[in-house]
Amino acid sequence: MGAEVSPKPSAPPLKKPFGLRSKMGKWYCLCFPCCWGSGKNNVGAWGDHDDSAFREPRYHVRREDLGKLHRAAWWGKVPRADLIVMLRGPGVNKRDKKKRTALHLACANGNPEVVKLLLDRQCDLHVLDSKKRTALIKAVQCQEDECALMLLEHGTDPNIPDVYGNTALHYAVYNEDKLLARALLLCGANTESANKSGLTPLLLGVHRQKEQMVKFLIKKKANLNALDRFGRTALILAVCCGSASIVSILLQQDVDVFSQDASGWTAEDYAISSHHDIICQLLSDYKEKQMSKNSSQNSNPEQDLKMTSEEEPQRLKGSENRQPEKMSQEPDTNKDCEREAEEEMQKHGSNHVESPENLTNGVAPGCGDYGLIQRRRSRKPENQQSSSTENEQYHRPEKKPNENNKVKSQIHSVDDLDDISWPSEVASEDYDSLYSNYETYMLLNEQLNMDFNDSASLSKIQDAVLSDEHLLELQNNQWEQLTIEMEQMENMIHVLEKELSETKEAQLPLLNQKGEFEQEFSTLRSALKQEEEKTRNADMLYKKGREELKRKQEEYEKEFEMNQQHEQTLQTRAMEFRTVRNNLDQIALCQMKDEDLLHENCILQEELAMLRLELDIIKHQNQLKEKKYLEDIESEKEKNDSLRNAIKLTEETLAKTVFQYSEQLITLTTENKMLSSELKNEKRQKERLEMEM
Helix, strand or coil: CCCCCCCCCCCCCCCCHHHCCECCECCCCCCCHHHCCCCHHHECECCCCCCHHHCCCCCCCCHHHCCHHHHHHHHCCCCHHHHHHHCCCCHHHCCCCCCCCHHHHHHHHCCHHHHHHHHHCCCCCCCCCCCCCCHHHHHHHCCCHHHHHHHHHCCCCCCCCCCCCCCHHHHHHHCCCHHHHHHHHHCCCCCCCCCCCCCCHHHHHHHCCCHHHHHHHHHCCCCCCCCCCCCCCHHHHHHHCCCHHHHHHHHHCCCCCCCCCCCCCCHHHHHHHCCCHHHHHHHHHHHHHHHHHHHHHHCCHHHHHHHHHHHHHHHHHHHCCCCHHHHCCCCHHHHHHHHHHHHHHHHHCCCCCCCHHHHHHCCCCCCHHHHHHHHHHHHHHHHHHHHHHHHHHHCCCCCCHHHHHHHHHHHHHHHHHCCCCCCHHHHHHHHHHHHHHHHHHHHHHHHHHHCCCCHHHHHHHHHHHHHHHHHHHHHHHHHHHHHHHHHHHHHHHHHHHHHHHHHHHHHHHHHHHHHHHHHHHHHHHHHHHHHHHHHHHHHHHHHHHHHHHHHHHHHHHHHHHHHHHHHHHHHHHHHHHHHHHHHHHHHHHHHHHHHHHHHHHHHHHHHHHHHHHHHHHHHHHHHHHHHHHHHHHHHHHHHHHHHHHHHHHHHHHHHHHHHHHHHHHHHHHHHHHHHHHHHHHHHHHHHHHHHHC
């Protein structure tokens, strides 16, 4: 793979149109050179997407790297018998110096007979070479269809990627090999597997401008929204490469025109920056069509009903918090509902609190929840008026303003909260109790006017107010729980309405698909009829062929009988020939033996002569050695004689010295004895002298 790679050309920076800036700062298009310009002139250099995976698909083979089996698999010119002998050993999966098996080499060089033998020997199909490529990838890469189909029949995995992340389908798309691509997809090849550049087979076909393969993969339902590592869709890649035909194919599939890459650029931005006028026109036409479709869908009455049903709960939730100015802008039907609600309120009078049944029945038909909300607002001023009239009637003193305010707040809270549709039993009991408390309070209030200075009446009023407050707190807690449940129910209704609208929207494409399927079914029916006609014709041809085969079979049987007779005669002659040949072989063997013996005799005589010469040389050498040894012996004898004489002299001198030393010893011993005797005498004398002293 020693090909020199040309250096990358420097890419000019691309500024974003319309004054937009990328999130990554100043953006440079480094993914494809086709982003730097337009047309097919730029196809070939890849920028950040490396094209080296598709260069030099075949192996660079050297003889010293291969063993016997590898050479046979590569050349494929070895006889079948020799190949079978080679495959008997355990080295079927043995690798050469570059990690290639015999199957790799046979597939790369297109030797299907060798591949078949290796597959029969159950070789490993998933061994990887130095670039992690299987034998299937090499067969597809080198466009050896027969070898690739054989591997797929034996169950090779088509989804194993190589070093670059490319699968066999990537190489089939690159080579525009539809047959292999179809076979790979039938065997379970993944159309969404991306290589290290983030390119799926479809994105690779778009980038390399393989129009036929793009159409083929779209028919096989490849993902049109797949992204490369720069976040580019198939449409953006087609625009970058300047391929208007592929752009039109993708637009027919209703792809997203507004999708952005990692830098925030759309397909239209790339088309404008690279001055692809045709592509710009295609994109603008497609956008106009989409806008017209959307406007026609929005004008559909069914969808208007869906929108109103979805917006109604939100409108009801927000109506309580709206201002009076917004209320004036509601439709005339809501105003009618308000008027009817006010009339009902006036019928019941201003001095009495309404029961929940009257309140619910007082709403005009057709007003719905909106009428309840409006009635709730319209009732507040009535209650305020009633409370003010009560103040005027009873002429309460100025010392009790807090009590009056408490009563008013209680009445207003009751009026505000009785619009909610509570359960009938709970609501009726609560309202009856509140109404009875209210009547007692009014009676106490009258007594207060009559007996203002009575302390007992004041305590009764306080007790009634406290009991009312306690009841109101309990009722408020219950009403809060019920309001929460109502809100949850409203949310559930809203969610269900949304789901209904979504299901209806989902049914539209299903209906379209149903029509498409019916069309396909009709086309398939016609295709089936054509195939049935073809099968009938094929059956007719088959019958004719069968009759011809029967005739040929009879002829072959006759020829076979004749051949058997010839074979018998040949066998008898072969037996005779073998006997003659055996006799000739025996005679030839005898002659060969005689010749061998004569030759051996000559060789032995020559060897004897050589040995005699060697013996003479050895004898002469031994004589010379004997002379040297004799001379050495004589010289050694002379040395021994001189040494003996020296030894004798030394012995004599030693004897003399020994004699002298012995005499000296004797004299010394005698002197020693004399001295010892003298010492003894002196000791005795000393002892005597001491005794005398």
